[in-house]
Structures are given as C-alpha cells and as structure tokens.
Amino acid sequence: MDYDYLKQMNDGLDRNALLDELMVTYGKEVWNYAFFLTRRRELAEDIAQDSFIKAYHHIYSYRGDRSMKAWLLAITRNTARDYFKSAWFRKVQFIPEDFGQGLARPSAENEWFGTQRQREIWNAVLELPRKLRETLLLYAHHQLSIKEISELTQLSEGTVKSRLFRARAVINRTFGKSAVSEGRDRT
Amino acid sequence: MNHDDHWEKQLQQLPLGNGGFSVESMNKIKERIRLNRTTRLRSARIAVAAVSIVSVAAVAWAINRGMQPQQVATEPRVDETEAQLIVQYWDNQSFMNQIGQPYMIRHPNIDFKIVTSQSNDLASYRKWLEESNADVLQIPLAYIDDLAKDGAIIPLDDMLKRDRVDLDEMYQPMIELMREAGGGKLYALVDQFSTDLLFYNKTLFQRHRVPLPDEGDTWDDIFRLAGRFDGSTEDGKPVYGLSFGWRSxxxxxxxxxxxxxxxxxxxxxxxxxxxxxxxxxxxxxxxxxxxxxxINNEPGPAASNIGWTEESIMKADTFINNRAAMSLQSYNSSWNFISKAIEKGIFTGDWDALPVSSSTAPEVTRSFGGAIIYAINAKSPNKDQAMKLIEYIVSKEQSERDYVSGNFPLHANRATSVSIANDPADRVYAAKLDADTILEQLERNQLxxxxxxxxxxxxxxxxxxxxxxxxxxxxxxxxxxxxxxxxxxxxxxxxxxxxx
Known part of the structure; x- marks a missing residue:
C-alpha cells in the first residue's frame, strides 16, 4: 500500500490528538524497546521522549506500508543509534541494571513485582549481547514477526532467524535446556 | 524449567514496578513540543519540571499503571482487507475522536462513514434500518427483541467465540441484560451504561447523630433517614437529608x-x-x-445564555457544598462534579455511595439510566469487520482510553489497569441489576x-x-x-x- 492513510482520516488529522493516541497506545512499547537497547531507565526515558517528538514532527510522512507500531519502533531504534554514536555516550561507561535490584523492587506500595524466576529470566536476557537481545525481545516481547523484525533492523530474514536461534541457545544454556523453540515461529 | 512454563512466554511482560512510560513522560513530550525543543538534551527531564495540568484521573492512571504488569498492546492488524464501515453514531467528529481515529491506527485498511438515525420509535427505526446500509448499529435496548425477531440484526455468540472474546471479564449484569433482551442469544453488546447511585456524606450524618444508610436499604429506609434532618441547619443555612442532584x-x-x-x-x-x-x-x-x-428544595443554578456552567452547578449543588446528607444522582454526571469538588476542597466530608434497592427486591437495583449498545446489521456485507470494530469499542483497552481522558462513563468492560482513589464505580459493579424489570419498563414505554x-x-x-x-x-x-x-x-x- 503506498498511500498516506493518515491524510485520508475524516475531518483532517489533529496531530496533537494523534500524538496522545500514539503515546497511550504505544508509549510502553517504545519505552521498553529503548530500555532493551540501552538497559538504562533514564536513557530509555530520553529516547522514548525524543522518539515521540520525532514521530509528531514526521507524522505526515507515515505511510500505511507497515504497522504504526513497527514505524514507531523504527524511529526509536534510529534515535537510540544516535545516542550510541554520540561522543557523550561513548565517554560514559554503563553498567547494566540488575533487574531484581534495580527495576522490580518489592515494596509494600508495589504489590506486583514479578516472581524471582521472572527476574532471573529478564536478567539473563538483558545480559545478552545487544544484537541478540534486541532480536529476541522484538520477537518475544514486542511480538513482531520475523519479516517485521527483518524490515525494522534491515537484516535478512535468515540473519534474524539465526540471531533468534543464538539468543535462545544462550538463555536455554543458562537454564540448562537445549535450543529448541516451542512450536513454529511467526514468519 | 518445563515446557509448560517456557521462559520465552515470560518475556511478554516486563515487570518494571514503578517505572516505565508514564503520564509524566507524556506531559514532558507535549511540553517539549510546545516549547519547540526538538534537540536532545539530557537535562530535558529536569528543565521541564513544570508539566501541564495533570488531572486526578491521569495521576491515578500513572500510579496505577506503574503497578500493573506491563502488557503487550494490541497488535495492529495490517493484513485485513480494505473496507469502509458504515457506522450509526451521533456525529462524525465525536465518532472519530472517540473510536475512529484510534481504530484506524490499529487497522489502517478500515475507513469509516457515519450515518445517524432521527427515528424516535420502533416503526420509524425499522424503516430507517430498511433503507440504511449501516454495518454497525447503535440500537436502543428496547428494540433488540423486535429487531432480532425481524432478522434485522444477527446473533454475535459464534463470532465472539471465534475471536476469543472473553465475555466473563465484562460486567455480567450487562451481558445478562443483552441475553434477556435477545431471548437467550447475544444480539448486541453494551459499551457504556448509566445508573443512579445514592451518595452520602458520612460526616454530616455523624454530626447530626443520624445512623448511616446501609446496603440493601430501600426507599422507605432512605426517606426515614432523610426525615431525621428535618429542620437542621449549619452556619445559618439549611441542611437537607436528601437531594436529587443540582436541580431540585x-x-x-x-x-x-x-x-x-x-x-x-x-x-x-x-x-x-x-x-x-x-x-x-x-x-x-x-x-x-x-x-x-x-429534601433539597432550593431553586438551583440560574441558566445563563449558554445554559448552566460547571461553576454555577458546583456552587448551587447542596450535596457538593456539604449541605445535603444524601444525593441520588447518576454516577456519570455526579462523580464528575464530586471528584472536582473534592480536588478543589469544596466537598470536604467523608463520604460513600450505595446502589438503591427496591422495596420489593432488596437484593437488586433497578436504577438503570440507559446504555450505548452496538449490533450488526444482518444486511451488512462487512460482518467480520463490523464485529472487529464492536469488539474494539467494548474492549478494556478502549475503556482505559476513555477513563484516562477524564471521562467517567461506566463501561460494560471495565478498565482494570486504571483507577482513581475512592471511585464509587466499585459500588456500581458490585451491584446486581434486575434485568427483567428494566426490560419490562422499557417495553412498556414502547407501547x-x-x-x-x-x-x-x-x-x-x-x-x-x-x-x-x-x-x-x-x-x-x-x-x-x-x-x-x-x-x-x-x-x-x-x-x-x-x-x-
């Protein structure tokens, strides 16, 4: 599809209302993806903010050739890459946050903080090298298909599958299991 | 680790605790856009400390949201065939704001056309429907059985089952009401509904040494309690036992x-x-x-040339101004005013709310104020897409959108990941509705x-x-x-x- 569907919206497009809508619907997705890439909450917040501001300014360039989520995640990815390239980022050494300590902190006010096992899994996944981590989480967390991940990362579908396999193998090794996935992958 | 509990499934949820994308993030983004600050600054988080007005709803949403499991948002379906859905709704603009725009973001291949019906009885609605090519209908509750018998609307059970829509998570009295109306089958789904609640000011009751109303109280009990305030005053002004909202x-x-x-x-x-x-x-x-x-007999606010203003209503409402011990009002409109009055420090009493029971059936409430109901036109060539749209309209996700926007409708599919402290909606959802009597009242009104x-x-x-x-x-x-x-x-x- 090569038309700009947003321009077809009835009564014109209220860009501010659309921004609200995008943030309510995809705010968590964008923030989480930025977090998976950086493993730092304050960076995820910065990148998520920048990504939505870019989306706001480029909303008319969105074409319905992919899902809005995939479009926003692509912007997020490019924004994160700009961060990684910056002199400031290269000077600062980041230590990944311990998921159990830093994120899901149990407290009386916060009843839901995940199980110990969930924290172990997330810690293991966030310890993966960035390329494997990103591919695995685009698939398992953001629920993108192999094709969508391939378009987003501009890698061949074969490479995406290979990274997914390697990521699973590492995690399975951590938990003492062979690298087999459940059922068929989404294509 | 066994197969039934595969680690990869655990990755669908990110247990962030109190973190992640929040209302505060949204406000910062809007503020930065307003200030036209497109360049990245790490100090942006600090510099933009003064965020725009954050409503009670938004704050509660932020807090509550942070405490909920981070769920994967509904995935857009881009593989659908292109279609234009014709929807019966009040007006185009409000449809697009409330439903159309968010739906098109998720389903880029769907376009909408809005049609309205001016009919005010079954005969003229039937005629309108005959001539209409609307796919999705917004039908009055009292017409469901007649239209179902006509074969003008279709049963939804099979499609809902196919699409794995969990009806159990909806407010069951609304499902029962729809089934009752459809003779056992589900021909329509409720988006929003309205009901009256009895709000009461505990502080006033205690100050005037009157026992509090209780669950299961009937009108005889409520009038008896209200009568105990006969002749009561505070600071030279009358204090009423009961009011019926801001209009007397x-x-x-x-x-x-x-x-x-x-x-x-x-x-x-x-x-x-x-x-x-x-x-x-x-x-x-x-x-x-x-x-x-x-019972409050004050004249109420004077209407200006633009009708009643929020300010004049809040000034005149005796319950909001701590001068009525109880008030029977529709949840939707009253909670809007009461929550604002609490926020502004006008309404200061300790309070609660109750559904009112009938004296002949104390375990149920009959205070039903209407519902927004959707069905599918049997002639529609786009039944699957129409079903998808209705499923979206009645989804928790859409209820959450509505709630976050600061409206207080009662959704049949209540938003569970957002809430506001002391929201009396809990009282509504805990109540049982007398579907038989409600339908009987509506049927008689159609005679x-x-x-x-x-x-x-x-x-x-x-x-x-x-x-x-x-x-x-x-x-x-x-x-x-x-x-x-x-x-x-x-x-x-x-x-x-x-x-x-």
Missing part, C-alpha cells in the same frame, strides 16, 4: 424513585396506572420531603401512545407536584387528574383500545 425538581425526583422501585406509568397493555397505590406512596413521600424541607402520554405528564408533572407541596391540592386529587390527562394523551395519539 419534585416530578423528576418522583420519577427517579418510581423507576428504581420498578414502577411503570402504564400496565402491561400500555394503559395508564398513574394513580396506582405504588405511585401514590412515592408521590406522598417525595412531596412530604419537599414540603417539610428535608402505542405511551411516548405521547409521558410527554404530556412531563409537561404537567412539576406544576402538579408543586401544587401538592404548597398544600393547594392533595396527592389523591392530583393523581386522579393526571390519570385523566394520561388517558386523554393516549387517546389523542390515535389509540382507543382498552381505554375508558
């Missing part, structure tokens, strides 16, 4: 009480029973309360001539009640006169069968 209209109050008692102005044949014993009791209780002054009769009574009712309150007439005389008016109105509509 005795006929409106009588109708509200009667409706929650399950009374109808006509019998099963559509013949007036305005002067029945049950109505006589309600008229006597309400006019006594107005006359003695334990020939009843609409005309109600209009005639509405025109005379307030003056008639005022006449009793002023002691110029008795309840018996007034109801006898109104009964004659009702018969005459039905006759004027062209109906003669069964009338005296």
């Amino acid at each position: 209209d005795p006929y409106n109050a009588i109708m509200k009480v009667g409706r929650s008692e399950g009374l109808s102005l006509v019998d099963a044949k559509g013949l007036p029973q305005v002067d029945s014993d049950a109505w006589h009791k309600v008229w006597s209780q309400v006019t006594e309360g107005f006359g003695k002054g334990w 020939p001539g009843v609409l005309e009769m109600s209009a005639a009574l509405n025109a005379k009712g307030t003056e008639a009640a005022q006449s009793i309150i002023a002691g110029r007439t008795t309840v018996e005389e007034t109801l006898s006169q109104l009964q004659e008016e009702a018969v005459s109105a039905i006759q004027s509509s062209g109906r003669t069968d069964g009338l005296p």
